[in-house]
Amino acid sequence: xxxxxNPLLSGAPLHIANIGIELIGENLxxxxxxxxxxxxxxxxxxxxxxxxxxDTLL
Amino acid sequence: MPSxxxxxxxxxxxxxxxxRLSQLLRKEAGxxxxxxxxxxxxxxxxxxxxxxxxxQARNANxxxxxxxxxxxxxxxxxxxxxxxxxxxxxNMENAGNAVQAGTLDEAISLxxxxxxxxxxxxxxxxxxxxxxxxxxxxxxxxxxxxVTIEDEKRLKQTALKQNRLLMGPDCGTAIIxxxxxxxxxxxxxxxxxxxxxxxxxxxxxxxxxxxxxxGISHIIGTGGRDLHxxxxxxxxxxxxxxxxxxxxxxxxxxxxxxxSAIAQDRVFATTARIGKPIIFNFLGATPPADAAGAExxxxxxxxxxxxxxxxxxxxxxxxxxxxxxDDFIRNALDTRTPxxxxxxxxxxxxxxxxxxxxLLGDIPGGVYSNxxxxxHALTDIFTSQGHTVIxxxxxxxxxxxxHPMIDPGLRNQRILHEAADPEVALLLLDxxxxxGAQDNPARNLAEILHTARxxxxxxxRSLPVIVTICGTRHDIxxxxxxxxxxxxxxxxxxxxxxxxxxxxxxxxxxxxx
Numbered sequence: 001x002x003x004x005x006n007p008l009l010s011g012a013p014l015h016i017a018n019i020g021i022e023l024i025g026e027n028l029x030x031x032x033x034x035x036x037x038x039x040x041x042x043x044x045x046x047x048x049x050x051x052x053x054x055d056t057l058l
Numbered sequence: 059m060p061s062x063x064x065x066x067x068x069x070x071x072x073x074x075x076x077x078r079l080s081q082l083l084r085k086e087a088g089x090x091x092x093x094x095x096x097x098x099x100x101x102x103x104x105x106x107x108x109x110x111x112x113x114q115a116r117n118a119n120x121x122x123x124x125x126x127x128x129x130x131x132x133x134x135x136x137x138x139x140x141x142x143x144x145x146x147x148x149n150m151e152n153a154g155n156a157v158q159a160g161t162l163d164e165a166i167s168l169x170x171x172x173x174x175x176x177x178x179x180x181x182x183x184x185x186x187x188x189x190x191x192x193x194x195x196x197x198x199x200x201x202x203x204x205v206t207i208e209d210e211k212r213l214k215q216t217a218l219k220q221n222r223l224l225m226g227p228d229c230g231t232a233i234i235x236x237x238x239x240x241x242x243x244x245x246x247x248x249x250x251x252x253x254x255x256x257x258x259x260x261x262x263x264x265x266x267x268x269x270x271x272x273g274i275s276h277i278i279g280t281g282g283r284d285l286h287x288x289x290x291x292x293x294x295x296x297x298x299x300x301x302x303x304x305x306x307x308x309x310x311x312x313x314x315x316x317x318s319a320i321a322q323d324r325v326f327a328t329t330a331r332i333g334k335p336i337i338f339n340f341l342g343a344t345p346p347a348d349a350a351g352a353e354x355x356x357x358x359x360x361x362x363x364x365x366x367x368x369x370x371x372x373x374x375x376x377x378x379x380x381x382x383x384d385d386f387i388r389n390a391l392d393t394r395t396p397x398x399x400x401x402x403x404x405x406x407x408x409x410x411x412x413x414x415x416x417l418l419g420d421i422p423g424g425v426y427s428n429x430x431x432x433x434h435a436l437t438d439i440f441t442s443q444g445h446t447v448i449x450x451x452x453x454x455x456x457x458x459x460x461h462p463m464i465d466p467g468l469r470n471q472r473i474l475h476e477a478a479d480p481e482v483a484l485l486l487l488d489x490x491x492x493x494g495a496q497d498n499p500a501r502n503l504a505e506i507l508h509t510a511r512x513x514x515x516x517x518x519r520s521l522p523v524i525v526t527i528c529g530t531r532h533d534i535x536x537x538x539x540x541x542x543x544x545x546x547x548x549x550x551x552x553x554x555x556x557x558x559x560x561x562x563x564x565x566x567x568x569x570x571x
Contacts, residue, residue, distance in 0.1 A: 009300050009301075017172050031237055037158050
């Protein structure tokens with residue numbers, strides 16, 4: 001285990017990065033918890049046809 | 059009636075947003091059904107069973123979006139599709155406004171005091187996000203389900219190395235320093251710390267403790283598979299060590315479905331070093347013979363009571379008046395037709411469902427369920443047989459759509475389906491309130507039960523209903539209002555799941571006398 005103690009229950013206020021469902025962040029904000037909403041989109045799938053087209057163009 | 063299906067390739071919106079948009083679209087003129095959902099295999103099956111057949115939808119990929127509408131006229135169907143597309147565009151603009159950072163690293167550089175990450179992206183992408191957060195020294199609440207057990211094992215090894223917690227995957231409930239994360243209830247602060255591999259188990263215990271005026275220091279969720287033999291209770295042991303050192307926690311509750319032998323040994327080895335009272339609730343497991351001194355409770359309610367009595371020896375469990383329970387049984391028997399003989403339990407809370415199966419266990423004919431893997435496993439999870447109790451929050455129902463505590467649509471459909479079955483004698487339901495749940499779930503449930511009763515009534519049948527409400531008087535939905543709305547709808551409301559199931563069992567046994 002690392003020497004870095006876990007501050008989770010230390011009483012320090014939570015400051016949360018919310019990645020995904022915004023409702024979870026909204027409920028935390030209702031309780032005056034600090035929340036930063038992080039943009040999330042599914043990674044673009046590798047598209048062989050598109051890659052070939054880009055190769056031709058570039 | 060005319061219907062339209064539009065597939066929008068590679069357009070992503072979260073399941074809660076899509077559920078909200080679907081609800082809005084159903085209110086448009088002439089619209090009788092509307093579904094906006096990601097094209098996961100599960101959602102494509104739901105579309106098919108709802109009568110929306112389209113080659114384009116069947117061939118869609120999980121990262122594509124499907125808009126499906128049925129309306130009274132061709133014009134109204136076209137108008138609804140146009141409205142849906144407008145709403146989706148507006149939603150993307152609003153989501154863009156809500157976003158405060160493009161990436162986790164950007165968020166941390168803008169706010170260096172970020173110390174926690176909540177992750178609720180689709181399961182196949184969740185492990186990468188969780189790993190990134192753990193490597194940056196954050197504790198992680200991983201709400202996403204459908205994460206592989208191999209990924210869970212790897213992530214928990216990273217968490218251990220970093221000395222941070224990975225709560226999850228499929229972790230629904232936590233309360234840390236008073237902040238309720240995911241599905242959790244508004245409970246008073248106090249001396250009881252809960253470590254839970256079962257979300258609604260933690261909600262039920264903490265809510266019942268609150269009713270007995272005993273507060274909570276923290277709830278740490280571990281994810282439902284943490285006590286699986288491949289994971290070995292990794293998060294639970296870390297959480298117990300944290301609770302042991304926490305000055306706010308005087309008593310610890312451990313709640314879970316039965317653990318694997320290896321996880322149980324590790325948990326007991328950890329708890330043996332903690333000099334605080336520990337109450338175990340391993341639903342359905344027999345207490346080990348060599349666990350002298352440890353306290354074991356069979357049900358969630360018993361666990362809450364045993365814990366409360368450490369703080370307030372005079373504590374008693376809340377329950378409905380005996381007279382109300384007797385009246386319910388008498389009325390149900392008086393209005394029953396001879397063919398009505400089965401109970402149908404439709405649960406949003408997985409642990410509440412599991413507990414119901416345990417408590418109903420020995421009724422004649424047994425109980426079928428999607429949680430069983432033996433001769434009483436349901437052949438088709440969308441069709442009940444005999445006595446049936448199902449967990450509608452199970453992955454099989456929720457892939458690509460919001461949990462039934464947020465989106466009751468699928469359970470509502472099932473309630474109406476059960477109401478049409480002449481053999482159904484009783485509906486047994488839960489209603490979980492608190493953070494994460496709908497704003498007024500009792501109103502929605504009362505409306506659907508009114509329709510269900512009409513369906514049964516047209517066939518000359520009554521439809522008795524028991525609902526257990528999991529929540530507290532401090533919850534944002536107003537507990538008393540929730541009870542009142544259900545009671546006005548003719549529902550028998552109980553204060554704990556054990557009370558609800560015991561009453562249901564009493565009725566079934568009275569039928570079979």
